[in-house]
Amino acid sequence: xxxxxxGKQKEIDAPATVAALLASLQLDAARVAVELNREILPRxxxxxxxxxxxxxxxxxxxxxxx
Amino acid sequence: MxxxxxxxxxxxxxxxTLFALRDRERPGADVLIVNGFPAAADRPLAxxxxxxxxxxxxxxxxxxxxxxxxxxxxxxxxxxxxxxTVGIAGVGGLGSAIAVALARIGVGxxxxxxxxxxxxxxxxxxxxxxxxxxxxxxxxxxxxxxRINPYVKVAPFFGRIDAENVPQLFGMVDVMVEAxxxxxxxxxxxxxxxxxCPGKPLVAASGLAGFAPSNTVMTxxxxxxxxxxxxxxxxxxxxxxxxxxxxxxAAHHQANAVLRLLLGEEPM
Numbered sequence: 354x355x356x357x358x359x360g361k362q363k364e365i366d367a368p369a370t371v372a373a374l375l376a377s378l379q380l381d382a383a384r385v386a387v388e389l390n391r392e393i394l395p396r397x398x399x400x401x402x403x404x405x406x407x408x409x410x411x412x413x414x415x416x417x418x419x
Numbered sequence: 420m421x422x423x424x425x426x427x428x429x430x431x432x433x434x435x436t437l438f439a440l441r442d443r444e445r446p447g448a449d450v451l452i453v454n455g456f457p458a459a460a461d462r463p464l465a466x467x468x469x470x471x472x473x474x475x476x477x478x479x480x481x482x483x484x485x486x487x488x489x490x491x492x493x494x495x496x497x498x499x500x501x502x503x504t505v506g507i508a509g510v511g512g513l514g515s516a517i518a519v520a521l522a523r524i525g526v527g528x529x530x531x532x533x534x535x536x537x538x539x540x541x542x543x544x545x546x547x548x549x550x551x552x553x554x555x556x557x558x559x560x561x562x563x564x565x566r567i568n569p570y571v572k573v574a575p576f577f578g579r580i581d582a583e584n585v586p587q588l589f590g591m592v593d594v595m596v597e598a599x600x601x602x603x604x605x606x607x608x609x610x611x612x613x614x615x616c617p618g619k620p621l622v623a624a625s626g627l628a629g630f631a632p633s634n635t636v637m638t639x640x641x642x643x644x645x646x647x648x649x650x651x652x653x654x655x656x657x658x659x660x661x662x663x664x665x666x667x668x669a670a671h672h673q674a675n676a677v678l679r680l681l682l683g684e685e686p687m
Contacts, residue, residue, distance in 0.1 A: 384602040386609040388642040393613040396606075411642040413609070418628040418655035419513045419600040419666070 354406040365404065372399040378412070386413045420466040425473070426486025436461050441472050448472035455490070485570050489525065496682065497525050503681045504528040506592035508580050508608050510556045511535070512661055513624055514598030515546035516670035521677065522564045522571045529564070531557050532576040532588055544663040580604075585611040592616075594680045596673055597623035602654070613645055622676045622686070626650040627669035629659040636665065638672045638686050646686050648672040 354367045358378075365374065371394060375382050387394045388411040394402060404410075422429055424444060431440065438461040441448050451458045452471040464470065471487065473479065479487055489497055503526055507514045510533045518529055533556045537547045541556075551559040557575035564573050576588055589595055589612060597608045605623060612621050626649035627636060641647035648669050655661050676686035 384606050386606050386613075386642070386645070388613075388645070391643045393610055393642070393645075395614055396610055411645075413623075413625070413641050413645075413647060415602040415605040415609075415623075415625045416628075416649075416652060416654035417600060417602045418626070418653070418661050419509055419511050419598055419605075419624065 354404070356404055356407070357409045359411055367404075367406075369404045370400060371402040371404065371410075374404060374410075375399065375412070380412065380414050384415050386415070387411070420464075422464055422467065423469040425471055425479070425483050426469070426490060427483075431464070434463060436463050437470065440464065440470065445472040445474070447474055449475050481569075488568065488570070492525055496678075500678065500681055501525055501527045503593045504530065504591060505594050505596060505677055505681075506530040506532075506589040507596045507598055508532055508585075508589070509597070509599040509604075510545075510560050511541065511598065511600055512544040512663075512666040513627075513670045513673065514596065515556070515560055516544075516667050517596055517598060517674045517677070518560055518564060519546050519567060520671060520674035522568045522573075524678065525568060526571060526677075526681075528572040528574065530574045530576070530589060530592060531560060532578070532580050533557050534577065534579045544661055544666045580608065582607060582611045586615045590616055592619065594677050595619060595621040596677060597621060598670075598673070600655070609645065613642070618644070620644045620646065620680050622646045622648065622673045622680070624648045624669050624673055626653045627666055628653045628655040628661050630662060630665060633665070633668050636668045636672060638676050640685075640687060646676050646680075648676065 355362055355364055382399055390409055420433055450473045454469050505521055505526055507518055510531050535556050537551045537554050537556055537559050547559050555577045557577050561573040561575050595612050597605055599605050609623055635650040638648050679686045
């Protein structure tokens with residue numbers, strides 16, 4: 354299925370969860386903020402949130418420093 | 420006729436000149452400003468003129484001070500920012516500089532939160548002083564902000580910020596600022612604030628260590644009500660430390676994004 358991540362289309366295998374997607378992108382779930390279809394997604398839902406065809410995600414990975 | 424002298428209404432005779440007013444009201448004043456511009460020569464005054472007369476170096480009275488500080492703020496901006504409340508989570512290199520910038524422009528209320536105390540290693544970039552080492556950062560910053568602008572209300576919270584207390588601490592702000600150091604804390608604050616305080620904008624930062632070119636620090640929209648400052652990738656690590664210039668650039672990107680949001684403008 355096709356989803357959009359940070360404005361770019363990407364083909365992923367179905368079924369997929371947000372947690373699985375983050376793992377495949379080699380992103381640390383503790384350091385990202387994920388917006389799914391314009392709503393912020395609580396971290397507690399990463400494991401069970403299924404992705405659907407046409408979903409739009411914004412994923413920000415934070416780096417340390419402040 | 421009516422004029423404003425040092426921002427207070429004054430009834431004067433018609434056809435009074437600037438120098439005559441000075442000699443009567445503030446003899447010896449050597450800084451003369453009419454309608455926002457320094458005046459070197461004598462000139463007639465007109466109804467509604469705003470005149471500022473001060474002696475260079477003189478400490479104004481407290482009611483004069485607020486009026487004189489306000490006079491420096493851009494008209495139409497100050498009225499809006501003075502009514503605003505801004506939350507700042509973390510007052511290290513980013514948060515302390517953001518707070519100073521927002522206090523200088525007269526943002527009405529700042530809610531500042533941090534669990535840390537001032538350490539010597541902070542002084543390479545954070546807005547604290549040597550004699551504040553050991554103080555809670557929020558207390559030291561509040562003291563510094565009051566010295567800069569005593570008319571800004573500062574609400575400090577000394578303690579850990581977590582998913583439980585974010586809504587209680589920051590639920591009433593107009594704009595929220597994420598200014599933590601640790602990446603997982605940044606992610607927690609963004610997730611919690613955007614999820615639990617819906618409809619309010621948040622300005623976060625990521626990627627501001629080292630001394631890479633200034634123009635690689637950007638402000639961008641990263642989601643709904645979510646703005647992100649930084650280069651996105653330069654993490655603080657051994658060999659790539661946090662330093663005042665680039666942290667300050669990011670902090671002022673954040674402060675300007677806050678100002679633009681308060682004025683109803685998109686940050687980019």
